[in-house]
Amino acid sequence: MAGFEKSDGEARPPRSGFLSRHVFRCGHKAVGLQYLWLALFSVFLGMSLSLLMRLHLAGIFSSHFLHWSDATPERYAALTVLHGSLMVFFVLTAAPQFGFGYYFLPLQIGSQNMAFPALSALSFWMTFVALVGMTASFFSTPEAGLLLWLCGAAIFSLAALLSALNFSVTVVDLRARGMILARLPLTVWSWFITAILSLLIFSILLASCALLLSDCFAGTRFFGLAPAASADVARRTLPAVWQRWFWFFAQAEVYVAMLPCFGIVSHLLSVFSRKPVWKERMAVLAFCGVGLFGFCVWGYHMFSRGLNPNSPLVFSLLASSLGIPAAFLIASWLGTLWNAKPQLTTSMLFALGFVSLFLSGGMTGIFLSRAELADAAITNDFVTGHFHLVMGVAATFAVLAGLFFWFPKMFGRKLNERLGKIHFWLTFAGVYCVFMPMHWIGLLERGSGSAPASLALDTNGATGLREFITAATLVTVAAQLLFLANFVWSLFGSRKISLKNPWRGTTLEWFVSSPPAETNFQQEPAVYRGAYEFGSPFAGEDFIPQHLAPELVAKYR
Amino acid sequence: MPGPSVLDELELILADIRGGGGGQPPDRGDGGGDGGGNNKRPSHGGPPARRYSTAIVFAMISILMFFMAMVAAFLVLRTTSSLWVKFHVPRILWANTAVLILSSVTLEAAKKRLAENNTPQFERLWWLTTTLGFLFLAGQLVAWRILVGEGVYVGSTLASGFFYVFTAAHGAHLLGGLGALVYGAVRRPDPSRLSRAAIADVVSYYWHFMDGLWLFLLAMLYFGS
Numbered sequence: 023m024a025g026f027e028k029s030d031g032e033a034r035p036p037r038s039g040f041l042s043r044h045v046f047r048c049g050h051k052a053v054g055l056q057y058l059w060l061a062l063f064s065v066f067l068g069m070s071l072s073l074l075m076r077l078h079l080a081g082i083f084s085s086h087f088l089h090w091s092d093a094t095p096e097r098y099a100a101l102t103v104l105h106g107s108l109m110v111f112f113v114l115t116a117a118p119q120f121g122f123g124y125y126f127l128p129l130q131i132g133s134q135n136m137a138f139p140a141l142s143a144l145s146f147w148m149t150f151v152a153l154v155g156m157t158a159s160f161f162s163t164p165e166a167g168l169l170l171w172l173c174g175a176a177i178f179s180l181a182a183l184l185s186a187l188n189f190s191v192t193v194v195d196l197r198a199r200g201m202i203l204a205r206l207p208l209t210v211w212s213w214f215i216t217a218i219l220s221l222l223i224f225s226i227l228l229a230s231c232a233l234l235l236s237d238c239f240a241g242t243r244f245f246g247l248a249p250a251a252s253a254d255v256a257r258r259t260l261p262a263v264w265q266r267w268f269w270f271f272a273q274a275e276v277y278v279a280m281l282p283c284f285g286i287v288s289h290l291l292s293v294f295s296r297k298p299v300w301k302e303r304m305a306v307l308a309f310c311g312v313g314l315f316g317f318c319v320w321g322y323h324m325f326s327r328g329l330n331p332n333s334p335l336v337f338s339l340l341a342s343s344l345g346i347p348a349a350f351l352i353a354s355w356l357g358t359l360w361n362a363k364p365q366l367t368t369s370m371l372f373a374l375g376f377v378s379l380f381l382s383g384g385m386t387g388i389f390l391s392r393a394e395l396a397d398a399a400i401t402n403d404f405v406t407g408h409f410h411l412v413m414g415v416a417a418t419f420a421v422l423a424g425l426f427f428w429f430p431k432m433f434g435r436k437l438n439e440r441l442g443k444i445h446f447w448l449t450f451a452g453v454y455c456v457f458m459p460m461h462w463i464g465l466l467e468r469g470s471g472s473a474p475a476s477l478a479l480d481t482n483g484a485t486g487l488r489e490f491i492t493a494a495t496l497v498t499v500a501a502q503l504l505f506l507a508n509f510v511w512s513l514f515g516s517r518k519i520s521l522k523n524p525w526r527g528t529t530l531e532w533f534v535s536s537p538p539a540e541t542n543f544q545q546e547p548a549v550y551r552g553a554y555e556f557g558s559p560f561a562g563e564d565f566i567p568q569h570l571a572p573e574l575v576a577k578y579r
Numbered sequence: 580m581p582g583p584s585v586l587d588e589l590e591l592i593l594a595d596i597r598g599g600g601g602g603q604p605p606d607r608g609d610g611g612g613d614g615g616g617n618n619k620r621p622s623h624g625g626p627p628a629r630r631y632s633t634a635i636v637f638a639m640i641s642i643l644m645f646f647m648a649m650v651a652a653f654l655v656l657r658t659t660s661s662l663w664v665k666f667h668v669p670r671i672l673w674a675n676t677a678v679l680i681l682s683s684v685t686l687e688a689a690k691k692r693l694a695e696n697n698t699p700q701f702e703r704l705w706w707l708t709t710t711l712g713f714l715f716l717a718g719q720l721v722a723w724r725i726l727v728g729e730g731v732y733v734g735s736t737l738a739s740g741f742f743y744v745f746t747a748a749h750g751a752h753l754l755g756g757l758g759a760l761v762y763g764a765v766r767r768p769d770p771s772r773l774s775r776a777a778i779a780d781v782v783s784y785y786w787h788f789m790d791g792l793w794l795f796l797l798a799m800l801y802f803g804s
Contacts, residue, residue, distance in 0.1 A: 135626075137633075186637075186641075187634055191633045194630075195626070195627055195633050196630070221637055222641070224641075225645035228645060229644075229645045229646075229649050229652075232748070236740070240733045240734060241733060241734025242733055242737075243737060244652060244741075263655060266655075
């Protein structure tokens with residue numbers, strides 16, 4: 023019996039105290055929701071920051087912006103750092119992995135809670151503290167701000183490590199009877215693989231932060247914050263050390279952020295196409311492949327940093343090879359969709375949008391993996407456009423897809439479909455309008471960089487594109503208000519319908535109440551088949567749940 | 580929206596059936612059912628005690644990565660930095676190392692006594708291990724004092740910085756292990772939930788890992804300088 027407190031027998035005394043009941047909640051669903059709220063707050067804060075950036079670039083409100091803060095380049099850099107930190111740490115890592123993972127991992131494997139419930143609460147509150155620290159860093163002086171940011175990053179790393187430990191042990195030890203690895207839903211696979219990778223990479227970030235903090239506080243010189251009297255050579259080599267350490271973590275981190283999104287999208291495409299995942303095992307191997315390759319490509323951020331001259335070739339090769347597992351994944355998604363009659367719910371639209379964004383963003387990645395191109399032919403705008411499409415927006419779409427999918431289970435209500443679809447189309451068009459032109463600007467600017475002044479036309483083209491991007495940003499950000507309205511109204515205004523399985527899914531979470539009870543299941547479920555048994559007619563439906571015994575299936579067929 | 584289907588009725592039927600979803604229980608596979616012989620399940624049902632061993636294995640991998648990142652920095656700076664100055668490891672570290680190795684030996688002896696059901700000896704050896712652990716940490720602090728007395732501070736050279744950082748990080752992790760040792764000695768969790776043998780197993784994995792890690796770090800510092 024993997025983890026079941028029998029409900030008959032003496033009842034446990036209810037936990038006393040306001041704090042332990044409402045704040046430091048160890049129930050996995052509560053922690054998952056807390057993470058989702060954190061991510062929701064962070065994404066809107068991060069979006070406002072990006073709006074500020076855009077407006078500043080466009081020259082609108084510049085004077086207001088500069089009046090409010092000291093008019094230094096550091097202030098703008100701080101804006102970008104906070105935007106990036108919020109989005110990567112507190113949205114992309116928090117929402118798909120911690121938010122949905124904490125909520126649905128135990129449900130999908132048939133367990134009552136995570137392996138170490140107290141750790142769940144601990145890691146959430148540490149993440150919260152990290153968020154406060156990093157946000158506060160923006161409002162401080164550059165020196166204090168940097169230290170605050172580092173401390174925030176260190177605390178976040180520790181929280182992520184604790185969560186990763188919790189997730190891994192839960193998947194290894196707390197699966198229900200019959201839930202062998204081959205029957206795990208792809209969402210669980212992705213959470214599991216992400217957890218294993220996180221155990222490796224967040225330790226590295228923690229170590230790097232510890233060394234850098236030691237430089238700041240204890241007077242060591244690991245990263246070259248040496249007094250001015252030090253030799254010139256030291257100044258040149260040591261900052262590259264920090265870059266290496268940082269990019270070793272950060273590059274692996276972006277794949278870690280994407281993996282849960284792959285899991286969610288693969289799962290949703292199957293559910294809404296009413297077809298099994300095409301080549302499910304290949305998809306799992308592709309998840310592992312992406313994670314593994316992610317470890318090997320950190321050098322492609324440093325093509326122009328004076329590494330060993332042979333290293334760009336190696337990193338280019340490795341980065342291009344990332345296309346292989348990515349291609350397997352795309353093949354699996356397209357294979358699932360092939361010959362299907364997809365139900366185009368909002369959730370499915372967002373999942374399809376993810377595939378589109380990942381594909382187009384990924385294509386430009388192939389260009390960026392070539393060192394000659396990355397150095398010579400493009401500027402940073404190209405890179406910004408690339409990673410926003412492939413990572414930022416794609417992941418957001420995956421999270422929204424998951425939210426529309428699981429909202430009925432979490433809250434017993436449904437998000438409004440019509441409003442959801444309008445929001446989807448506006449956002450989908452909007453993000454392409456915002457980020458695709460950045461690629462063009464990147465090519466234009468570099469192309470005209472060494473050209474004579476008579477090519478002033480090109481520069482004007484870039485300006486026009488920038489204005490277009492700013493306008494598109496305004497429209498897209500405004501469209502998110504539609505989502506906010508939908509979310510708030512559905513949560514508080516709509517009726518509770520408590521439908522158990524509105525999407526006719528096969529996995530275990532769809533057979534408990536909406537929202538699930540404190541202990542999830544009355545008794546330990548038993549699992550008899552994989553998670554993607556769609557298409558075979560059964561009892562008037564077109565799917566067979568994971569937990570129905572074969573005798574019952576035969577009886578009711 | 581499809582109304583309630585046969586499946587909802589099936590769930591009601593299933594909810595009545597005690598002992599799982601009706602019919603034959605599924606094949607165990609390698610799933611969360613019976614694991615190996617060391618899978619101690621609490622008698623009234625609850626998360627298996629195996630999760631602590633699994634957790635400590637994952638934690639050791641993570642901690643290893645943490646130290647590897649720092650060791651990698653050590654190795655890179657040693658070969659590329661012009662600021663590198665040779666560092667001399669204080670003599671007392673060898674005594675400390677002997678103490679730590681001895682504590683691993685006593686811990687293994689304690690486990691053997693427990694397996695033989697010799698509880699008094701087990702407890703004695705357990706406390707001995709704990710004491711030796713504290714002795715090791717005290718010795719590390721003495722090493723620091725010696726260095727400070729010689730004027731070698733954390734910021735003096737790159738190598739000394741690494742020495743302090745390595746020993747501090749290792750010491751902090753060892754302190755956690757000491758906490759677990761003290762917990763194992765002092766608190767007696769419900770034996771049906773978590774047996775002493777399981778606790779001893781988990782703590783010993785971690786302790787031996789810390790031992791091995793220290794040997795590795797010492798070798799780095801000694802040969803690396």
